[in-house]
Amino acid sequence: xxxxxxxxxxxxxxxxxxxxxxxxxxxxxxxxxxxxxxxxxxxxxxxxxxxxxxxxxxxxxxxxxxxxxxxxxxxxxxxxxxxxxxxxxxxxxxxxxxxxxxxxxxxx
Numbered sequence: 182x183x184x185x186x187x188x189x190x191x192x193x194x195x196x197x198x199x200x201x202x203x204x205x206x207x208x209x210x211x212x213x214x215x216x217x218x219x220x221x222x223x224x225x226x227x228x229x230x231x232x233x234x235x236x237x238x239x240x241x242x243x244x245x246x247x248x249x250x251x252x253x254x255x256x257x258x259x260x261x262x263x264x265x266x267x268x269x270x271x272x273x274x275x276x277x278x279x280x281x282x283x284x285x286x287x288x289x
Contacts, residue, residue, distance in 0.1 A: 186239065187261040193238035194262075198223060199231040203254070206241055211253040 194200050201221075206212055214232065218225045232252060235241040240258035243250050 187265050189238040190240065190259065190262050193234045193240060196231070196234075198227070199234060202228060202231045203235055203240060206235075206252055207254045211251045213249050213251055215249075217252075 194203065202217055205217060205221075209216070214225055214228050217228045217232075221228065223231075232241065232243075236243065236252075238258070239255055241252050242255045243252050245251075
């Protein structure tokens with residue numbers, strides 16, 4: 182398990198505003214800074230900073246078209262987080278299996 186990409190993803194998604202920006206991009210499939218700024222209560226400059234962090238963490242990618250830059254979620258971006266959660270999911274699954282066995286022994 183690589184910690185650098187995981188740390189970047191977790192650090193980026195730790196901010197609630199940045200997480201909201203990420204979720205808006207995911208729902209829209211593709212969007213611009215102007216669209217993200219609209220009705221967000223956050224300045225365009227702040228949105229741009231959040232996008233930079235999401236991009237550096239590998240969570241979003243961009244493409245320029247004319248004067249606009251379109252952002253969309255990078256499909257592989259959450260992979261470090263999913264891998265990390267899967268590791269601990271297996272841990273808890275084993276513990277629940279042990280608990281189930283113990284409960285069966287206690288109440289035959």
